[in-house]
Amino acid sequence: MKSFPGFLKAVLILTLLTASSLIFASGRQQSPDTTSKPLIVYSYDSFASEWGAGPSIIAEFEEKYGVTVELHAPGDGVTVLSQLILEKDNPKADVVIGLDNNLLARTLKENILEKYKSAEIKKVSKDLLFDKSYHLTPYDYGYFSICYDKENITNLPQSLEDLTNAEYKDSLVLMDPRTSTPGLGFLLWTIAVYGDDYLEYWDRLKPSILTVTESWSSGYGLFLKEEAPLVLSYSTSPVYHAEYEDTTRYGAIKFSEGNYEHIEGMGIVKGTGNRDLAEKFIDFMLADSSQKTLALSNIMFPSVTETELPESFKHAFYADNALLIESDTIEDKSSDWVQQWIENYGK
Amino acid sequence: MILSLRKVRGEIYLIPAFLFILIIFYIPLSGILIKGIQNENGQFSLENIIGIISSPYYRKTIFFTFSQAIVSTVFSIIIGIPGAWIMSHYSFPGKKFIKAIITIPFILPSILVVLGFVLFFGKNGLLNNALNVLGFEDLKLLYSFKAIIIAHVFYNFPIAIRIISSLWEKIPQSQMMAAKSLGAGKIRVFRTITFHQILPSILTSSMIIFIFCFMSFAIILVLGGGPELSTVEVEVYRLAKVTLDLNRGSSLALIQSSLTLLFMFLYSSLEKYKSYEEKLLTKANRARYSLKLDLKSFLIIIYFIFVLLLIVAPPLSVVLESFKESRSLSGDSHFSLYWYREIFNPNSRGTYGKIAFNSLINSLFYAISTILFTIPVSTLVSWVITRKKLRFPALTELIFLLPFGISSVILGLSYMRLSLMLPDSFKGSAILVILAHSVISLPLVFKPVLSIFRKVKISLREAALNLGASGFRTFIDIELPLIKSGLLTGAIFAFAVSIGEMNATLMLSRPGTTTLPITIYRLIGSYKFFGACALGTILMFICLVAFMAIDKFDGFGE
Numbered sequence: 055m056k057s058f059p060g061f062l063k064a065v066l067i068l069t070l071l072t073a074s075s076l077i078f079a080s081g082r083q084q085s086p087d088t089t090s091k092p093l094i095v096y097s098y099d100s101f102a103s104e105w106g107a108g109p110s111i112i113a114e115f116e117e118k119y120g121v122t123v124e125l126h127a128p129g130d131g132v133t134v135l136s137q138l139i140l141e142k143d144n145p146k147a148d149v150v151i152g153l154d155n156n157l158l159a160r161t162l163k164e165n166i167l168e169k170y171k172s173a174e175i176k177k178v179s180k181d182l183l184f185d186k187s188y189h190l191t192p193y194d195y196g197y198f199s200i201c202y203d204k205e206n207i208t209n210l211p212q213s214l215e216d217l218t219n220a221e222y223k224d225s226l227v228l229m230d231p232r233t234s235t236p237g238l239g240f241l242l243w244t245i246a247v248y249g250d251d252y253l254e255y256w257d258r259l260k261p262s263i264l265t266v267t268e269s270w271s272s273g274y275g276l277f278l279k280e281e282a283p284l285v286l287s288y289s290t291s292p293v294y295h296a297e298y299e300d301t302t303r304y305g306a307i308k309f310s311e312g313n314y315e316h317i318e319g320m321g322i323v324k325g326t327g328n329r330d331l332a333e334k335f336i337d338f339m340l341a342d343s344s345q346k347t348l349a350l351s352n353i354m355f356p357s358v359t360e361t362e363l364p365e366s367f368k369h370a371f372y373a374d375n376a377l378l379i380e381s382d383t384i385e386d387k388s389s390d391w392v393q394q395w396i397e398n399y400g401k
Numbered sequence: 402m403i404l405s406l407r408k409v410r411g412e413i414y415l416i417p418a419f420l421f422i423l424i425i426f427y428i429p430l431s432g433i434l435i436k437g438i439q440n441e442n443g444q445f446s447l448e449n450i451i452g453i454i455s456s457p458y459y460r461k462t463i464f465f466t467f468s469q470a471i472v473s474t475v476f477s478i479i480i481g482i483p484g485a486w487i488m489s490h491y492s493f494p495g496k497k498f499i500k501a502i503i504t505i506p507f508i509l510p511s512i513l514v515v516l517g518f519v520l521f522f523g524k525n526g527l528l529n530n531a532l533n534v535l536g537f538e539d540l541k542l543l544y545s546f547k548a549i550i551i552a553h554v555f556y557n558f559p560i561a562i563r564i565i566s567s568l569w570e571k572i573p574q575s576q577m578m579a580a581k582s583l584g585a586g587k588i589r590v591f592r593t594i595t596f597h598q599i600l601p602s603i604l605t606s607s608m609i610i611f612i613f614c615f616m617s618f619a620i621i622l623v624l625g626g627g628p629e630l631s632t633v634e635v636e637v638y639r640l641a642k643v644t645l646d647l648n649r650g651s652s653l654a655l656i657q658s659s660l661t662l663l664f665m666f667l668y669s670s671l672e673k674y675k676s677y678e679e680k681l682l683t684k685a686n687r688a689r690y691s692l693k694l695d696l697k698s699f700l701i702i703i704y705f706i707f708v709l710l711l712i713v714a715p716p717l718s719v720v721l722e723s724f725k726e727s728r729s730l731s732g733d734s735h736f737s738l739y740w741y742r743e744i745f746n747p748n749s750r751g752t753y754g755k756i757a758f759n760s761l762i763n764s765l766f767y768a769i770s771t772i773l774f775t776i777p778v779s780t781l782v783s784w785v786i787t788r789k790k791l792r793f794p795a796l797t798e799l800i801f802l803l804p805f806g807i808s809s810v811i812l813g814l815s816y817m818r819l820s821l822m823l824p825d826s827f828k829g830s831a832i833l834v835i836l837a838h839s840v841i842s843l844p845l846v847f848k849p850v851l852s853i854f855r856k857v858k859i860s861l862r863e864a865a866l867n868l869g870a871s872g873f874r875t876f877i878d879i880e881l882p883l884i885k886s887g888l889l890t891g892a893i894f895a896f897a898v899s900i901g902e903m904n905a906t907l908m909l910s911r912p913g914t915t916t917l918p919i920t921i922y923r924l925i926g927s928y929k930f931f932g933a934c935a936l937g938t939i940l941m942f943i944c945l946v947a948f949m950a951i952d953k954f955d956g957f958g959e
Contacts, residue, residue, distance in 0.1 A: 094912065099926055102752065109752050125752050126912040129926060136643050146911050230628065233643050265544045266627035268926065275928030279525050281543065399628045400458030 092122040093331045096134050096323075097151040098235070100271045100352075102127035107351035108151075111344050118338070121331060130269035131157065131235030138166045138323065148326040149335050151193070154235050155184045155317045155378070156242055159385030162189060167321040170333060174340035179359040182317050184381070190319030193339045194354035197289040197313035197373040198239045199306040200226070206283035213310040214247055217284075218258040226262045226284040227273045231392050235316070236270045240286050241395055242384070243314035246377040252391075253398045260399075289313060290370040294353045297366040305369070312375030318354065411789030415797065418782050422843070425836045426804050429815035430658075436818065437655030441648060449652035458628070459636065459653070466632040469546070469621075470614035473553035477610050478603060480554060481561025484708065485599075487701055488562060489570035499705060503559040505712050508948040510901025511556070511619040512918045513937050516925060517715025518552050518624065519543060520722055520934070527718055548624045553617060555711055557610040564609075568602035601671070608668045616661060616808040618904045619918075623925060633657045634810045634904070641814050642908060651818075654811045665806035716941060723934035740935030753932050760920040761939065764900050767835050767916060771899035772892045774839040775846040779891055780884075782847065783854040788862075798851070805844040812837055813908025820909075831914050837905040842898035846891040853887025890951050897947045900940065 095112070102108045102125050112123045128137045131152050138150060142164065153161050161167060167189040175183070175191060182192045200217065202210055207225070211217045217226060229237030244252045244259075264282045267273035277285035287306070295304045320339060322332045338344055345356040349363055355370070356363075440446035453459045488500070506514070521527050522542045529539045542548050576598075580590050618634045625631060631639075633653060640650035726737035743754030744761065782801055786794050804812070816833050857880065865875045903918035910919050917940045924933035 099923065103929060112752070124755070124912065126756075127923065129923075133643055136645055139645055140642070141911065146913070232639060266629075267544075268622075271928050272926055276544070278928075279523055281523075396628055397456060397458045400456075400461040 091328055092124045093149065093328055093335060094147045095123055095125045095149045095151060095335070096137065096147040097125060097127055098131045098134055099127040099129060099269055100274075101152060103271065107344075107348050110351060111339065111347050114343065115335060115338050119331070119334060123335075130229070130233055130237075130271070132231075132238060133233050133269070135161060139164050142166055142324075145323050145325045147323045148328040148332045149320060150323055151318075151320040151339075152235070153190055153319050153321065154239070155315070155319070155381065156235065156238050156384060156388070158185055158190060158319070159381045159388070161321075162187065163385065166324050168324050168326065168329070170322050170336060172333070172337050172340060174337050174358075177340060177358045177360065179357065182357050182359075184317050185319060190321045191336055191340070192317050192319050192357040193345075194348045194352055194357050195315065195317040196354040197371070197376065198236060198243055198316055199287060199289040199291070199313050199371075200309070201277070201285050201287040201291045201304055201306045203277065203280065203283045204303050204305065206280060210307055211284070212307065214244065214255070214259075215311075217262055218255070220261070222262040222284065224262070224264045225282055226259075226286070227264055227276050227282045228266050228286050229270055229273050230266050230268055231395060233268045234270055234273075236273075236286050236288075237266070238388070238392070239314050239316050241391060242379050242388075243377060245391060246314060246379055247311045253394060256395065256398060266399075288316070288354065289373065290353050290355060290367070292369040293366045296369045297350060297364065302369065306371065308371050308373065312377045313373040315373065315376040315378050317357070411785045411791040414785045414789065415782065418778050418785075418801075421778055422801060422840075426812075426840045426843075429819045430807060430812070432818055433651045433811065433815040434655050434658065436648065436651035438652070439648070449649050450656065453649065453652055453656065462631050462636050463633055463656070465630065466615060466634075469549055469553070469632065470611050470617075473550050473557065473614040474607050474611045476550060476554045477557040478561050478607055481558040481565060481606070482603075483704055484558070484562040485565035485569055485602075487704065489566040491701070499708075502709060502712055503562055504948065505716065506556050506559050508897065508944045509556075509716060510903065510918055510940060510944065511617070512623075512901075512903050512921050512925075513716065513719060513941055514552055514556055515619055515623045516921060516930075516933055516937050517717075517719050518548065518555075519925070520718035520930065521715045522548065522551070527714065544624060544627075544630075546630065549620060549630065552620045552624055553614045555715070556620075557613060559712075560610055560613075561603075561606045564606040565599055565602045569599050572598045605668070605671050608664065608671055612661065612664050612668065615664065616810075618808070618810055619922070623922070633660075634808055637808075637810050637814060638904075638908065641817060647814075647818060650814060654814055658807055658811055661808060662806045719934045719937045719941065721934075722931055723938045725931050725934075727931065734931070740932050743932075744935065744939070753929070756915065756920055757932070757936055760915045760917050761936070763831070763914060764917040764940075767831070767838055768896045768899040770835040771838040771842055772895045774835065775843050775895045776850075776888060776892055778843065779847040779850040780888065783851040786851065787854040788859065801847050802844045804840045809837075809841050809902065809904040810908065812840060813905030816905065817908050834906055834909050834914050834916075835899075837909060838899040838902055839895075841902060841905060842895040845894040845898060849887050849890040849894065850884070853884045853890075857883045893947050893951045897944055900943060900947075 095108075097108060100106050108125050112125055115121075116123055126147070128134055131154060134150060135153055135157050138145070138147065141147070145166075150167070162185075169188050170191070171188040172191055175188075178192055182195055184190070184192060200211065209221065211219070211222060216222075228240060231237040231241040241252075244255055248255045265273075265276070267276065270287070274285055274287055274291075276282060277287075289306045289308070292302070292304050292306050295301050320336060322329065322336065326332050339348075340358060342358070342361065345358045345361040348354060349356050349361060349367070355372075438445060438447060438450065440448055484503070488496070509517075519526070522540070523529070532538070532540065542551065572595075576594050577590055580594050585593070615632075616634060617632070618638070621630065621632045621635050622638070625635070634657070637650050637653050637657060640646045640653060723740060724736055724738065725734040726739045727734040740753075740757075743751060744757045746754075747758075779801075782797070785791065786797060791797055816837050820830075820833055862875055862879055865879045866872070870878070900916075901918060902916070903922060906914075906916050906919055907922070910916065915923075917936055921933045921936050921940070924930070924936070
């Protein structure tokens with residue numbers, strides 16, 4: 055053995071160490087916790103924030119059923135959908151929360167959800183059942199709206215067209231339609247209003263835009279840090295500040311062209327190994343207590359329209375003219391629209 | 402038939418290392434690059450490449466990638482040159498401290514730079530609050546071209562100081578003195594003599610800073626974000642992870658990799674200037690000035706105050722904010738240890754605490770695993786290169802250094818594609834993340850290990866062998882103690898790179914495999930700054946300890 059270089063022995067030992075660490079790694083991965091498999095829920099980031107609805111609903115659910123729930127937020131709504139599509143063959147999540155009416159077509163096409171018609175769904179207002187195939191169950195809804203900060207703006211825009219005025223230069227924070235549901239919603243809003251001329255509208259709007267953020271959370275955060283006086287958000291957003299901060303400093307504007315409707319849905323991920331618990335979770339989201347929490351923490355109108363709303367909801371509005379683009383049209387055209395938008399924005 | 406292994410060509414020993422790098426780097430990468438010149442049916446086609454080049458959006462993105470990198474480089478050099486001059490010409494009390502301070506950016510993962518910048522330069526950040534107190538208007542810096550440039554300058558001007566000063570202090574003053582005695586003014590001396598003398602170091606540092614800025618990811622993703630401030634790296638990530646257009650993403654990756662490899666080639670051709678630096682041998686015996694109470698010293702002090710502010714304030718903001726808690730989105734904050742309790746106390750853990758703690762454990766585990774992968778490979782290759790006959794030693798070296806020229810986002814993309822072909826249980830698994838971290842850190846681990854092997858004399862080993870010690874004993878008793886410092890330095894680099902890595906990890910991670918940087922990024926995304934800062938402080942602390950260790954083993958400050 056003398057001719058066998060000692061050095062190689064050392065390498066061999068290190069290789070063995072590496073191999074054992076690998077085994078350890080895969081062991082960590084697969085350690086099946088058979089006693090209670092946690093329910094894995096994907097949602098958008100603001101739902102999972104400690105001011106969001108996620109943590110309190112989940113805590114109640116965990117207590118009621120004696121299980122653990124892991125809540126993961128890979129980003130805003132569209133990012134959540136992309137993550138699910140990427141994991142299609144090997145799904146990690148059991149339940150997804152936050153795929154809205156605008157993402158319905160793509161969700162169904164990708165075939166990533168299991169059908170589930172909750173017994174609780176009869177309480178949900180019929181107009182809100184945007185998925186007749188029962189893959190997505192609506193849990194709340196609202197209207198996209200431009201929100202403002204009274205301390206930083208006096209003359210409010212009253213329409214999409216007003217936003218293009220020179221006085222609003224660098225005043226508006228929007229979100230990216232490639233990554234976020236409000237971003238996609240706003241793009242569809244401009245299409246619902248301007249039709250084929252929407253890109254010309256965006257050209258006029260561009261000087262008013264301070265920045266386009268990845269997610270609603272980061273955009274709204276910028277707005278609260280006073281980086282801009284106007285932000286794309288929801289008609290219900292002022293409720294939060296009235297309820298928790300006792301201030302009417304922030305408001306939402308009803309636009310003369312109408313506001314785009316946004317219905318948020320949840321569903322059971324195809325291939326879940328936890329179907330029973332997933333169903334229970336969907337039901338639980340429609341229970342009275344959760345619906346109240348959604349109103350107060352997700353700050354949207356509950357989909358069970360009977361739910362009693364707190365006083366602070368007088369600062370929210372229902373759109374007189376709710377705009378909506380047909381799901382089929384969205385399926386046909388939305389990727390082209392987003393592509394054209396980005397090409398145009400990059401001009 | 403007895404074949405003494407010692408007479409076998411060196412290449413034989415390299416087989417395991419070659420296989421390793423082939424599997425974890427060259428095969429996945431070529432998968433992506435080939436995909437870049439294919440259409441959806443897998444036939445050769447340039448349609449995606451042409452599609453990108455003819456798209457105004459991607460053209461603008463590529464242009465922006467260049468322009469921000471150039472502007473960042475120019476400012477980093479301009480700010481670095483005075484620092485290099487001071488560090489190479491003066492000795493003064495606290496110089497060691499300043500030297501330590503300017504290594505801070507080296508050790509900060511980019512996501513922490515971003516976090517620190519948002520906190521320090523934001524509209525409600527420390528800087529603007531200070532300006533308000535002094536009666537000035539707010540500076541609007543964030544989420545703009547300016548923000549990206551400042552963050553890049555922060556990250557890179559210490560590189561300029563380091564590279565330029567190390568050459569400058571070796572330049573003999575004779576020429577300069579001669580020019581002066583012939584009556585040339587100070588500016589003229591600098592322009593005609595000094596500038597030319599330090600030019601090689603300016604070029605080298607410019608090139609490396611340019612490459613870093615060109616491949617920058619986290620800073621652009623958070624501080625730029627919008628479609629008007631987007632770079633090739635960010636678009637590759639979006640195409641792959643959000644739009645799910647892997648074909649187009651691969652084509653863009655091909656364009657990006659061709660560019661970065663070209664830059665690396667330019668950089669290595671600048672290395673020939675190194676020989677010029679080596680010719681200057683050791684430090685010229687130049688007089689070091691000490692500071693006196695004059696205008697010059699005053700300017701030097703102003704410069705360092707500026708440098709300290711730029712370097713120390715952002716990370717310090719992170720630490721300060723981590724001890725705060727707020728009851729609501731825009732409400733006031735108060736002092737609290739809430740975040741640390743959440744992370745470290747298993748009994749009071751909520752969603753934040755669980756995810757934060759898991760990512761801390763994951764990060765540590767990946768970092769240690771990365772050491773276990775990279776150190777044996779680097780040691781084996783270094784040993785063969787320095788001790789055995791090889792036909793192409795330089796090429797062998799290059800093969801293991803090349804991953805440095807490929808951006809980690811693109812590496813993540815190739816792993817993503819690779820994992821589509823692997824069995825389900827591999828998808829999103831820890832092993833892929835660890836291997837990705839290993840590739841990214843390998844060049845940085847390999848360099849110090851190779852250089853220590855070069856320094857250790859072969860004769861010592863031969864002597865021990867001649868005296869009858871076995872090969873293994875020789876290695877353990879003679880070589881190992883001598884190369885230990887190089888191995889430890891390499892190991893710490895592996896650890897530090899892995900623990901701060903965000904780009905490839907972001908492409909690969911799934912809920913079970915999130916790391917500290919990913920969690921921090923997500924927390925910033927949902928505007929949970931205080932929670933992000935607590936994790937950021939922990940990450941910073943880990944990196945600090947790691948690099949203090951390198952300093953101990955390697956004299957990193959030199």
